[in-house]
Amino acid sequence: MSALTIRDVSKKFGATEVLKDINLEIGSGEFTVLVGPSGCGKSTLLNIIAGLERQSAGTIRIADRVVNDVAPKDRDIAMVFQSYALYPSMTVRQNITFGMECRNVPRPQRDEAVARVARLLQIEALLERKPAQLSGGQRQRVAMGRALVRDPLLFLFDEPLSNLDAQLRVEMRMEIKQLHQRLGSTMVYVTHDQIEAMTLATRIAVMRQGVVQQFADPETVYNRPANLFVARFMGAPPMNTLPARLEAAPDGTVAVIGDVRLPVPAEAGRWIGREVVLGIRPECIAESTRHFTDTPGAVITMTAPVEMVEPTGAETIVVLRLGNERVLGRVSPDLRHRPGDTAPFTVDTRKVSLFDPTTGDRVV
Amino acid sequence: MSTRPATLDTMRRLPEYLVIWVPLLLAAGHLISFALWTIWVSFTPSTLVPVTGWVGLRNYNAVLATRNWNIAFDNLLLFGTAFVLLSLLMGLGLAILLDQRIRGENVLRSIFLYPLALSFVVTGTAWSWLLNPGIGIQKLVNNLGWTSFRFDWLIDRDMAIWTIVIAAVWQSSGFAMALFLAGLRSVDADLVKAAQIDGAGPLRIYRRVILPVLWPITVTVVVIQLQFAITTFDLVRALTGGGPGIATQLPALVVYDFMFQRGLLGRGAAAAVLMLLTLLAVLLPYWAWRYVQHRRASRA
Numbered sequence A: 001m002s003a004l005t006i007r008d009v010s011k012k013f014g015a016t017e018v019l020k021d022i023n024l025e026i027g028s029g030e031f032t033v034l035v036g037p038s039g040c041g042k043s044t045l046l047n048i049i050a051g052l053e054r055q056s057a058g059t060i061r062i063a064d065r066v067v068n069d070v071a072p073k074d075r076d077i078a079m080v081f082q083s084y085a086l087y088p089s090m091t092v093r094q095n096i097t098f099g100m101e102c103r104n105v106p107r108p109q110r111d112e113a114v115a116r117v118a119r120l121l122q123i124e125a126l127l128e129r130k131p132a133q134l135s136g137g138q139r140q141r142v143a144m145g146r147a148l149v150r151d152p153l154l155f156l157f158d159e160p161l162s163n164l165d166a167q168l169r170v171e172m173r174m175e176i177k178q179l180h181q182r183l184g185s186t187m188v189y190v191t192h193d194q195i196e197a198m199t200l201a202t203r204i205a206v207m208r209q210g211v212v213q214q215f216a217d218p219e220t221v222y223n224r225p226a227n228l229f230v231a232r233f234m235g236a237p238p239m240n241t242l243p244a245r246l247e248a249a250p251d252g253t254v255a256v257i258g259d260v261r262l263p264v265p266a267e268a269g270r271w272i273g274r275e276v277v278l279g280i281r282p283e284c285i286a287e288s289t290r291h292f293t294d295t296p297g298a299v300i301t302m303t304a305p306v307e308m309v310e311p312t313g314a315e316t317i318v319v320l321r322l323g324n325e326r327v328l329g330r331v332s333p334d335l336r337h338r339p340g341d342t343a344p345f346t347v348d349t350r351k352v353s354l355f356d357p358t359t360g361d362r363v364v
Numbered sequence B: 001m002s003t004r005p006a007t008l009d010t011m012r013r014l015p016e017y018l019v020i021w022v023p024l025l026l027a028a029g030h031l032i033s034f035a036l037w038t039i040w041v042s043f044t045p046s047t048l049v050p051v052t053g054w055v056g057l058r059n060y061n062a063v064l065a066t067r068n069w070n071i072a073f074d075n076l077l078l079f080g081t082a083f084v085l086l087s088l089l090m091g092l093g094l095a096i097l098l099d100q101r102i103r104g105e106n107v108l109r110s111i112f113l114y115p116l117a118l119s120f121v122v123t124g125t126a127w128s129w130l131l132n133p134g135i136g137i138q139k140l141v142n143n144l145g146w147t148s149f150r151f152d153w154l155i156d157r158d159m160a161i162w163t164i165v166i167a168a169v170w171q172s173s174g175f176a177m178a179l180f181l182a183g184l185r186s187v188d189a190d191l192v193k194a195a196q197i198d199g200a201g202p203l204r205i206y207r208r209v210i211l212p213v214l215w216p217i218t219v220t221v222v223v224i225q226l227q228f229a230i231t232t233f234d235l236v237r238a239l240t241g242g243g244p245g246i247a248t249q250l251p252a253l254v255v256y257d258f259m260f261q262r263g264l265l266g267r268g269a270a271a272a273v274l275m276l277l278t279l280l281a282v283l284l285p286y287w288a289w290r291y292v293q294h295r296r297a298s299r300a
Ligand SMILES: Nc1ncnc2c1ncn2[C@@H]1O[C@H](COP(=O)(O)OP(=O)(O)OP(=O)(O)O)[C@@H](O)[C@H]1O
Pocket: A013, A018, A036, A037, A038, A039, A040, A041, A042, A043, A044, A045, A192
């Protein structure tokens, strides 16, 4: 059963089209992350799902019911806002029970629900406070509480962590993930943080300028990006993308980048003799002693000049020249390369991506 | 060496200091010295001209014993309450209507704010014509055919005070509206969205989510309107002149009457000081409240 179906949805604000033909089918219990740069239409799409905004065309189904003309309160959804949107004049308890108050839930039931959520989120001590007397992280929890107190068909999150500091963000990210595993509910989560997207999602929809670029599980989005935009957007540091030329070689196909020849998957055969853009993740370029795989021919070794070194602690990012193109590699922090050195590196070519240089679409 | 840039800086900002501080000090000096002078006069036996001497609270007792003052103060209570409540409700109502993103909002907002740009004398005079049974609204309705229609509050001893309420509300609801509208517009749109998802209807959203955000603005509006009510002079003067008889006397008119009609400076000053005390009774709690709010905000 699909929990949420978005069919041919588009949205215009006046003459500007902010969403174009969105099609997404989300299964029950899935954690879908909408990710994309600022202004690409993520919040607009979420608001349309919630019924807070009306689509210009297309249909929304929640649990196989068309909800185009259903008011937000009757869509059986709960939403967490980026600004948290806590009612400033109400206590935490009243904030959490306001929905039940509107639905005339009897008081004993309300109290029970609050107690359950407060225990789950560890906000029991805060129940009688006003939002102004809470820290950012506490407010975030209360906002979560207001959504979790219900048992909706669909949870919608609009960048719920973006106002938190880095450390709290990581903590809350883990908690949300655990929560999803425990509750098994269907969630749609908006973020422009690709790490959040990778860690939380069962499937990621990457958006750009109102168009879904790719809708797939995190592993596919990361390793087999549908186009250059997705390749560069997901991953930090981003995927290296360099112009290359495909040539036939005795044992398959190679991509030629200056004086470097990288073996590429056989399916690329029909592009032999043509220019492509080759994408390779920084973690596929490492020091020469790294052992990637036993597959013969998948790994090549080369020497390259080092231009810059950025130690991050757990690893070191090196900027090096690969056939005259600048690329990033991730090497062990024990190595002490210095700018200007020439050093040996291994390149794991099993996961290279090839893109059409004119359309940017994935070739292989 | 190090003092030179500072001197230069002072020189450069001299015009600012002159423009801001000189008028401010002059105004404050005026206000305070006249207030002190009035307080002093209120304890002297001055009549036509100020004289020295000390009569203690005699002027105050005399003022408080006059019928004129008592009627004026009762009128002030009625007028102040009615005026503040009505202009608050009108202002809030207009602001909520304008907040529905209706067309022509800018035009309507200007129209509602327009009376504020008029002098109270103009407002009073215009309304004195409108409410005059012989030439105003009553005459118009009578001429339209409803000959038994009566709207003669202006010459009715019991109702005349309400004509002042009407004119004052007309003049200043636009001001309340502007403040409330700004408040409504400052409410985070996500709050309304969250309430919609929670299942609250428009009425409940206003009552539980939006209006509570507005209450600091409400306090401000009430205080500003109250202090206007206490010092009302020109509006009554132009509209009813305090009449019929002394039915619409207000404290400011009593002060004027004592000082300039009857030549009783001491008593007039005492009445003025009583007005000042009434004003302080409103303003001091307000300042205290503001201070507490400020403290709380800076602590959070
Ligand atoms: N009410 C509106 N009227 C006109 N344009 C709007 C309106 N709301 C959003 N837009 C436009 O639609 C586009 C998408 O906005 P949206 O808020 O959905 O972006 P977003 O992906 O959520 O961005 P962010 O990551 O910054 O939150 C933006 O270009 C924005 O300017």
